[in-house]
Amino acid sequence: MLDMKYLRNNYEEIKEKLAHRGEDLHEFEHFGELDERRRELIRQSENLKAKRNEVSKQISVLKREKKDAEPAIKEMREVGEKIAAYDKELKEIEEKLEQIMLSIPNIPHESVPIGEDEEDNVEVRKWGEIPEFDFEIQPHWDIAANLNILDFERAAKVTGSRFVFYKGLGARLERALMNFMMDLHADEHGYEEMLPPYIVNRNSMVGTGQLPKFAEDAFKIEEWDYFLIPTAEVPVTNYHREEILSAEDLPKKFVAFSGCFRSEAGSAGRDTRGLIRQHQFNKVELVQLVKPEDSYETLEQLTGHAEKVLQLLGLPYRVMSMCTGDLGFTAAKKYDIEVWIPSQNVYREISSCSNFEDFQARRAGIRFRREPNGKPEFVHTLNGSGLAIGRTVTAILENYQQKDGSVVIPEVLRPYMGGKEVIK
RNA sequence: GGAGAGCUGUCCGAGUUGGUCGAAGGAGCACGAUUGGAAAUCGUGUAUACCGCCAAAAGCGGUAUCGAGGGUUCGAAUCCCUCGCUCUCCGCCA
Structure with a gap:
């Protein structure tokens, strides 16, 4: 498996090097969009999780002080549903990405002779x-x-x-x-x-x-x-x-x-x-x-x-x-x-x-x-x-x-x- | 195959009436102080991955991870389910 960050930053160069292997690289084409979508989903989901964590702390304070926590709980219930939706899509994207990453061959060393068979x-x-x-x-x-x-x-x-x-x-x-x-x-x-x-x-x-x-x-x-x-x-x-x-x-x-x-x-x-x-x-x-x-x-x-x-x-x-x-x-x-x-x-x-x-x-x-x-x-x-x-x-x-x-x-x-x- | 116990950070080990627990305490390790040097002692630090800011590194912020996966919940190391592994006893067996 290659390093994802390295792949992200050197996509064209790597693609060229892998071309010499004669492997089928068509799945590799989707890497960019999936990688972008993945990070977008992580950002969305994590922002909401940060909020939920914070409000949950407030809820525990409210409860201890015997105050009404119901509005906050209700709000977080909705936040939880959004998170679940993001995470569901994220999981699908990551599975696809994982398959792609696992199917990309290694990059040949520079000393390896270039050839077909x-x-x-x-x-x-x-x-x-x-x-x-x-x-x-x-x-x-x-x-x-x-x-x-x-x-x-x-x-x-x-x-x-x-x-x-x-x-x-x-x-x-x-x-x-x-x-x-x-x-x-x-x-x-x-x-x-x-x-x-x-x-x-x-x-x-x-x-x-x-x-x-x-x-x-x-x-x-x-x-x-x-x-x-x-x-x-x-x-x-x-x-x-x-x-x-x-x-x-x-x-x-x-x-x-x-x-x-x-x-x-x-x-x-x-x-x-x-x-x-x-x-x-x-x-x-x-x-x-x-x-x-x-x-x-x-x-x-x-x-x-x-x-x-x-x-x-x-x-x-x-x-x-x-x-x-x-x-x-x-x-x-x-x-x-x-x-x-x-x-x-x-x-x-x-x-x-x-x-x-x-x-x-x-x-x-x-x-x-x-x-x-x-x-x-x-x-x-x-x-x-x-x-x-x-x-x-x-x-x-x-x-x-x-x-x-x-x-x-x-x-x-x-x-x-x-x-x-x-x-x- | 049957019965039971357990699986927490590098290691040991607390935590199971759910909330301030990434997680007490100890050991180890690193750095510093002390010393002629060492031991002892004291202080500081000590997980990983990902996301974001940054040209990058450092750093900072966030998310996740307490065997794995799923569920309940506003919130789970703590409750429920499935699976895996380890240990003990019984059975069987090379």
């Missing part, structure tokens, strides 16, 4: 050597089927499409990655470890920006106003919702493991095979709450923390800076880390690292004070996958596949795999 994203850097194979390589679902470590068919029977059973060393590999990543970020990168709820309420989903606009992407619990989390970002960022932190509390650095649940509405037919696009997957997520002046430096660091995982696993990747048209709703700046997938001959997203500036903090009411008696300011929030585990398994199976169908386990994972070197 993913074609215009800019490669920032590349790491690692793309592996060469002297045999015919297989996609990860075939590798996994031969090794009997993933079972999509039975998951389809038990649940439905886009679900999977991990088995044997496949399950072990997933678990090894979870522990490896959590250890790395907690021990080496200084994050506080967290295991969050997988179900959150509506306010949390609004706080981080999944709602109200993207309701169709989420799984909702029937009969409850609760949602399955699409990422640990939601519970972890909302951990400090409606709180005022002190300056020495910052930065807050959390690393969280969680399952993630996505309806994948609108992606029917895409990545229908394999682990790439599941309704449920595991992820280790990095979340930081920082002072505003630190957030862009933090974005670079946080992205580096995610990259470190791939470096230690020896998986080739590249870092892309998302252009204005591909930024997503909430981010002011976003890097995607893409890992090499040999069978598809492309880099695929495995992490997304974003700086939301105060966009989420304003929605979620996360603030801090620089001085004990200072004015509260909004923190800046950031997060990034560190990493999506299912896609990491995908990358390991494919990049480390051998001619005989076995898969070499990256060295750093072997202690987590009971010392095993190969899955065969």
